[in-house]
Amino acid sequence: MNLAHLHLLLNHFPTVGMVVGLALFLTALLWNSDHLKRVSLGVFLGIGLLAIPTYMTGNAAQEMLAKTPAASVPLIEAHQSWALLAFMIMEVTAFIAWLGLWQYRRKSHPSGWVLPAILILAGATFACMSVAANIGGEIMHPEIRDAAHPDGSVSWMIGALQGSMLKKAITDKTWIWALCETLHFIGLSILFGVVLLVDLRILGFVKGISYESVHKLMPWAVSAFALNLATGMVFFIAAADQYTTNPVFHWKVALILLAGLNAGYFTVLDDTWVLKAGEDAPGRAKFAAAAAMVLWVGVIFCGQMLPFIGNAF
Amino acid sequence: MMEFLTSIEQLRFSTWVREGGAIYGYATILFLHVIGLALVCGPALMISLRLLGLTPSMEVKPLERLYPVMWSGFWLNLITGTMLLMADATTKMRNPTFGIKMALVVAGLIIQTQIRKQVFHNPLLATGALPSNAKMLAWASMLCWLGAIIAGRLLAYLGPVAGLA
Numbered sequence: 085m086n087l088a089h090l091h092l093l094l095n096h097f098p099t100v101g102m103v104v105g106l107a108l109f110l111t112a113l114l115w116n117s118d119h120l121k122r123v124s125l126g127v128f129l130g131i132g133l134l135a136i137p138t139y140m141t142g143n144a145a146q147e148m149l150a151k152t153p154a155a156s157v158p159l160i161e162a163h164q165s166w167a168l169l170a171f172m173i174m175e176v177t178a179f180i181a182w183l184g185l186w187q188y189r190r191k192s193h194p195s196g197w198v199l200p201a202i203l204i205l206a207g208a209t210f211a212c213m214s215v216a217a218n219i220g221g222e223i224m225h226p227e228i229r230d231a232a233h234p235d236g237s238v239s240w241m242i243g244a245l246q247g248s249m250l251k252k253a254i255t256d257k258t259w260i261w262a263l264c265e266t267l268h269f270i271g272l273s274i275l276f277g278v279v280l281l282v283d284l285r286i287l288g289f290v291k292g293i294s295y296e297s298v299h300k301l302m303p304w305a306v307s308a309f310a311l312n313l314a315t316g317m318v319f320f321i322a323a324a325d326q327y328t329t330n331p332v333f334h335w336k337v338a339l340i341l342l343a344g345l346n347a348g349y350f351t352v353l354d355d356t357w358v359l360k361a362g363e364d365a366p367g368r369a370k371f372a373a374a375a376a377m378v379l380w381v382g383v384i385f386c387g388q389m390l391p392f393i394g395n396a397f
Numbered sequence: 398m399m400e401f402l403t404s405i406e407q408l409r410f411s412t413w414v415r416e417g418g419a420i421y422g423y424a425t426i427l428f429l430h431v432i433g434l435a436l437v438c439g440p441a442l443m444i445s446l447r448l449l450g451l452t453p454s455m456e457v458k459p460l461e462r463l464y465p466v467m468w469s470g471f472w473l474n475l476i477t478g479t480m481l482l483m484a485d486a487t488t489k490m491r492n493p494t495f496g497i498k499m500a501l502v503v504a505g506l507i508i509q510t511q512i513r514k515q516v517f518h519n520p521l522l523a524t525g526a527l528p529s530n531a532k533m534l535a536w537a538s539m540l541c542w543l544g545a546i547i548a549g550r551l552l553a554y555l556g557p558v559a560g561l562a
Contacts, residue, residue: 270543
């Protein structure tokens with residue numbers, strides 16, 4: 085199995101997952117079931133995480149297809165543009181879904197704007213993702229392309245989002261790269277700071293504070309992650325091949341997904357939420373805290389090794 | 398001065414850091430430097446956020462236990478930073494950005510120890526109150542540590558960049 089295989093496998097999760105997530109969410113809104121609302125927010129968060137490797141393996145598939153005459157290059161570019169748009173709206177949706185879950189944990193309900201915002205964003209994600217999926221299917225299947233437009237209905241596709249234009253804009257200007265690297269390090273410090281404090285509380289090193297009070301800091305960590313995903317995507321778009329062919333980068337993404345699951349545990353479950361100042365955490369919470377430390381140090385390690393083990397600059 | 402820097406750069410140890418250790422040399426030292434950065438700046442930022450009043454329900458006193466964590470990060474970075482500097486002395490020592498970074502680190506250390514003295518060791522703390530200058534110290538700490546990160550990263554871009562990123 086190569087990364088192109090993985091793309092063909094993963095691409096079903098965001099598209100089909102969005103249908104499932106939206107159906108669940110609409111049902112939850114109609115029935116006004118808080119339980120079901122929380123489940124659908126969890127689904128959106130999960131799709132947001134899986135969308136990361138889905139988008140990235142797409143670049144690997146593109147590089148492999150570049151050698152195949154049967155594949156239509158304009159279709160690949162249009163697919164990528166729509167996929168990038170869908171990816172960006174998906175990540176915003178997932179971020180607000182996480183915020184909703186966090187607020188559900190703190191109070192009985194999220195802020196008034198959260199659920200409507202998720203509904204609109206999830207709808208927009210689904211629309212863009214459908215276009216991306218439709219074009220994606222046509223890349224290697226001439227038989228399903230519109231006869232009047234043998235290159236697909238590409239002509240009306242967005243031009244401004246063309247991957248190649250973005251790529252040029254980023255690599256032309258050193259200051260964009262330097263700025264994003266600096267922001268990436270600031271994001272790293274904030275994220276690591278919150279993770280460290282949560283972990284030290286759970287492991288009993290800073291036992292004197294309640295879990296509720298560290299839980300309050302979690303939006304800082306998730307915002308810092310969002311900053312690092314955004315700046316990381318700038319690097320990825322500018323030089324995708326140096327990442328898709330880099331085994332350290334594959335590890336980095338895999339570790340991020342596991343760390344995301346771990347963050348979900350610390351956001352929603354009762355295990356840790358009930359801990360008052362001075363109380364000892366249960367064993368599985370301590371295991372999860374130790375795992376978080378290993379995972380995030382691993383993410384930093386892989387990021388730092390990108391130019392050394394792989395070939396990234 | 399230049400001869401001195403060059404001679405440091407050409408020590409067998411410095412050469413090993415640069416070229417000899419494959420990923421165990423420069424790459425690993427740089428990775429440890431980033432971990433040290435996270436161990437100093439992460440907890441320092443959390444303390445600042447608390448002092449600025451973002452998590453009023455959080456007890457302040459237990460956060461003093463973050464100080465040994467920050468110190469371990471500091472010593473780790475003093476060692477790894479010296480190694481990185483030796484490997485690239487002629488470019489780093491001539492780069493004003495490096496001087497700015499060092500100044501910010503020293504200022505950060507002073508402010509962080511002042512926070513320990515004036516906030517954590519303040520008898521007021523037992524009553525739940527913070528001294529009136531706590532917020533100012535928190536802002537100053539954030540400014541120094543974030544500034545040090547920014548200057549450190551830009552070392553690879555500003556000044557005579559013939560050296561190592």
